[in-house]
Every structure is written in C-alpha cells, then in structure tokens.
Amino acid sequence: MKRARLKDVAEAAGCSIAVVSHVVNNASGNITCGEPLRQKILRAAAELGYTAHYASRALKKQRSFTIGIYIPAPGNRGGGLNPETAILEGVERACRELSYDLLLISIGNGTPAGECANKLNARRVDGLIVLHADGDSEWVGQLADSDKNVVAINYFGPAQIDCINFGNAAASAMAVVELAKLNHVKIGYIGPLRDTAPEDASIRLRGFLEGCEASGIAVDPAMVFDADFSGTPRIERTDSGDQEAAETIASIITAMPPDQRPTALVGHSDASLLLVLRELMRNGLRVPQDISAVGMDDSDLCRFFLPELASVKQPFLGMGEEAARHVIEESEMRPVKGAAPLAKRQRWLRISEPEFIARGSIAARDG
Amino acid sequence: MKRARLKDVAEAAGCSIAVVSHVVNNASGNITCGEPLRQKILRAAAELGYTAHYASRALKKQRSFTIGIYIPAPGNRGGGLNPETAILEGVERACRELSYDLLLISIGNGTPAGECANKLNARRVDGLIVLHADGDSEWVGQLADSDKNVVAINYFGPAQIDCINFGNAAASAMAVVELAKLNHVKIGYIGPLRDTAPEDASIRLRGFLEGCEASGIAVDPAMVFDADFSGTPRIERTDSGDQEAAETIASIITAMPPDQRPTALVGHSDASLLLVLRELMRNGLRVPQDISAVGMDDSDLCRFFLPELASVKQPFLGMGEEAARHVIEESEMRPVKGAAPLAKRQRWLRISEPEFIARGSIAARDG
DNA sequence: TTGAAAGCGCTAACAT
C-alpha cells in the first residue's frame, strides 16, 4: 500500500488539504477549523498512518531540520571507550528532544572540507558540529568566515568559530588539588608517551603546573615526564613504543631514593599512566600505599586495573547535548529569507567542567 | 549571498534550466547539448558554486538517498573500543562511496520502534540498518513484514529479516583450533561473569564445544565456566560483581593439581578473560608459560595487558560496509512508483568470518 | 470556518 499524502487524508475527511495541513501541524497560517471536522481529520490521518513527506516540507520551509556531525577519527586517545561515542550520544539525544535529525557526515575517514561545506550548501543540514577539528587546518576557518552555522567541539585553532572545549587545564589542576587534599606534596606528572601527542596535551601540562601553584606545591622537574616541559628527564619517544617509554620512566622513578620519590602521579591520560603504573608495580611499588595515581578522561581502562584508577572525567555527553542545542538554536534564529544577515554576534565559547572520580588508586599521606 | 539555484545558473549561461539540469547531472531525459554551451554552463555552475537543493531533488525523485542506522546501546561488551564504532565507520564509508547520506536515528537511547518506522514512512530514509536488535522485540519483525528495506546486524531473533551476523561459533571454535595446533589438549572456557549475558554468548559456548570436537579434544566440565553448560562449577554471578566471579574462578583453577589444570583458556570476551587472568597471575601462575589465553573480539584491552592477549577478531568494519552496500542495492532495486512490489526474494543472510590475532598470551605446549 | 492556488527547486516527458 502506498503511503498516504495530504490529499488522501483530505479526501477521506471530505475537506481541502489546507485544513488538513493546519490540523495535523496544529498551527499554520490563519486557518481555524470546527471541532467535528478537526476530529474527523485526525481520525482519518491516524487511520491512514499519515506522516508528512520529509523532503516536501523541507523544500517548502527551506529548512532541513537536520544537523550534521563530522568526526575525524575515533579513539585517538589510545584505549578505552572513546569520548567520541559519548559526545555523539549527547548530540543525538539533544537532536531528538528538539525534533531534529542527525546526519553523520563523516567518521574516521578523511574528507572534511568539501563534504561539510557541501552538505551545508545543499541545504542538506541546517547546522554543523565538528569534533576534534585539527587546529592547523584551514577549512574550519573558512566555514566560520562564510557565516555558516557551525560549532566545534574541542577545537584549539585560531579560527573565530563557536566552540565548546574540554576543560583540560581545569582537569589536571583538579587532579593536583585532590591529591594535595590528601597531603601529597611530591607529585609527578606523566605526559604523552609518544612523540605525536594530541593538541590538548600541552594544556593539560599547564593545568598540572597551575594546580601545583594553587596548592602551594613545588614542581620538581625531575618528576615531570613531559617533553614539553623544560628540565624534564630525557625519554626516548617514538610513534609506537609506548611500552618502552613507560618502562624507562618507571625505572627512573623506581631508582629514586624512597624519600625523594613522588608520592603521587598525575597522568595526562589514563592509558599512559596505566602503562607506567604497571611497570612500577612490577618493580615492586604498591599502589596506592607507595604511590597514588590519578588519570585523565575516566576511560573504561580505569576499571580494569587493580586498584581501580581514580580519574578526572569530562562531561562528554553533556557537551554533546550543549553543542547540539546551541547549533539548533542558532539555526532557528537565522532568517530563512534573505533578510538582514543577523549581525554577527559574540563568539560562543564554552569550557566544560570536569569532575573528579575517586577510586582505589589514591590514598591519604600521613600528615 | 544566497545560494545559487538552477535558475541562476541558467540565466548566467543564457539558456533554459532543463539544459542546465541535464549538464550538471550529465544525464537526464533525452536532452543533448552542444559542447560550447556545455562548457559555459559548467563554468557558470562552478562560479556560482551551484549544488542541487537536496530536498527538491528528493521530492522529485521520490528517494532520499539516505539510509538510517539504529544503534541500541554502545559498549555493552564491557570495555575496549566498542564494535559499534567500527561498524558505524564501515557503514559510513560504504555510504559515502555510493553517494548516500547516513542518518543516525538513535544511539544509546531507547526509542526504536516508532522512530525507525517513522523515518522510513516519511521517506526520510530509503533503507534502514539495525544494530544488535533485541531478538525478543517485536518491532523488528513488524518492519520485516511490512516489506520495508531493512537489514539487521547481529540479530538472533525469529524475524525473517535480512541480516549479517558475527561468526560467533566460528570464532570460539577458531580459538580452540589454534590452541590445539599448539598442542594444547586441556582447554578451559571462561563464559560471562555476569548473570545478564549478551544474546550471542550461548553461541560462543557452542562454538567452543564444536571446536573441541573438531580438534578431538575432550571437554572437561570442571573447566568450562559458563552457566549455560551443564556440569560447570557453580559460580555466584550477579549483575555487577565481575571481580568476585573472576576471583572465584581463578581460585578454583589455581587449586587444581598442576597436571590437571587447563593449559589454555578461551574467553567468551576479552574483558571476562582478562579479569580472570589477572587473578591467576596474582595467584602466581604465569601467562603463557603456565597457561595460554585467547580472548574474543580483539578489543583495545588486549594490548593493555602484559603479555598482550591473543584474540579472535570480527571484521566489524567490513560487516558495516557489506550491510550498507546491501541495503543501498536493495533500495535501488525497488520501484519508485507503485509498480509490482517486487516479489519477495530470498532472505539475505551472511555470517562474517573471524580472524585469529596471535599475541604474547599464547605459547606452544611441549609435544 | 473553509477552499483555492501559488510556489519551494528540481527532473523528465514532451514540444519545438
């Protein structure tokens, strides 16, 4: 059986399509309609299983009621449930709540610029969400300049684009502060184990340093294992040998005299920290008795270690929701006709607030 | 600046929109056109940045050139990069290759039946891919009956729907066979640690048993830790206490006289197996010297253990691609007008072929 | 309170 059109419902109810259109949308134009007819129409519509043809409505309204999302490559943080999935879930949830559809423009594959601009231009999507866009790439800036409706998630480039970012600095600072509360004063930092680090790694290092300062903790360069930090021990880093780097770092720490060793470690990521911890434990150190540990991102890995790893969590789902809400709201503000292009407002910029997740890998230090 | 329409290009090129339509699609109706005009049109189109309005084309062609995907809840396998992401990536890739768009109907949230049927009905999507649909649910069957274009991935219910499934039985059988090649004859099995197991868990157990039979290995019920197997040791399983179950199983194995212990373990999942392995190692057993291990799904967790866990991998990405290809192909076979509803063909059914990933957790047994 | 009708931008059959 063919699907029902407005016309079919109108015939079944014995009236014109205009009234039907009005009734099923329960608002449009200046049409009103008597209760009996109204009921008749609703019944007919239900009976025929009427649903407005999507393309037709989109054509008429000049809106697709769809937003697009672009995800460069999932799981780049090395292990664990990737943030992308949680963000996507949040985006999808917000879209559904606001009755928008979600178009997955690209995931993992690499054809950003053209595709995105194209979907936008073909009126395929009313707005665009871009995840982890490379700060160096030009296309993001071009989108922003062309006054398209775009919001980036975790973008650290120069383009003046609306965006919402992980609270990277706040997260690592928070880890330090929580450890300080437990009387730790010698706190080490485990940066990226590879030589190709994600863009936000340096921000996390900065947060660590800020956290130390705020807590009145002296930073000891000998225990800050991050290539971006001056005075750090020289560690050989390659593009694949996480394990070797972890072993080197662990042996350096193990070799320190017990009273000079860090009593706690903050990791730039759960994965890096866990690799180092595993080596430390093989060297005979106990977690958390000898050394406490706090990771970053609260990935699935945390709960697969013994003791479970404390971590700082980003509100991925919430960020996705918020981004979607913003882009949709923005889309509805824009005039559909070529009216005034809506004076360029302030750039929208949000930093998410991380949350500390306490677990077995931390213990208080005797005062 | 407003986006260009067919009409704008036609004016710029000084011809009618029909010719433009023909040229930009380089095929349509029985129109031909001289080379000079052709060039002029192409230039004008490029200059104006012309792209066909999506909704308009969809309305006219009665096709959305979009397929929808429904993902109930990601990451249910407990840890590691979830298969859903890889499948999604494959689906997206195939869609792009075939110039289809991908609509993410739902991920993680729970509103399947209505939403899916609706998108289909509103001509929002030309076809639908459903991931991990619950075998008990009715809505999948209803979709199938209504002659909609749907393909399920990893569906084990009764509905006569096109689908492509993980080769679960083949995977666990493969693990056994590979271990047998290494002269293992006492092989244990680690089933789900929780009392709520995924639907395909029992198939994996069956595969294990088949693998044993094929390899001439006697199954010892005392080392088959799966609640579905008669004769298995009684293990207390709850909905959350994986760790306790793992400890119990490990202590049972450790308590066995060394010459009666399994020399190898097959896990129904990487996660379950790793939890048990960790406890075994804490009890003093060495992997792989004392006991070899092969997991399932090749999740990210595998590479986070020492030794790295051998596993059997499902071709997630390829399955996604194949599903998408099928649903698109099917969509293009269907008549757009109400012609003959295309006699119901054979049910399309594919089982994916798993691949063995050898890693440090396996060693040969002395002959 | 209801109906008629003009398009939204595009494709394709039909005319020239």
Next chain:
DNA sequence: ATGTTAGCGCTTTCAA
C-alpha cells in the same frame, strides 16, 4: 539541440 511545462507533497497567503 534547446525550450516549455507539469508536477513531486507540502505550507501559507488570500479569497470566499
């Protein structure tokens, strides 16, 4: 070889 035109199904203004 090119132009004209009738819709696809819907929204909405205008007329009755």
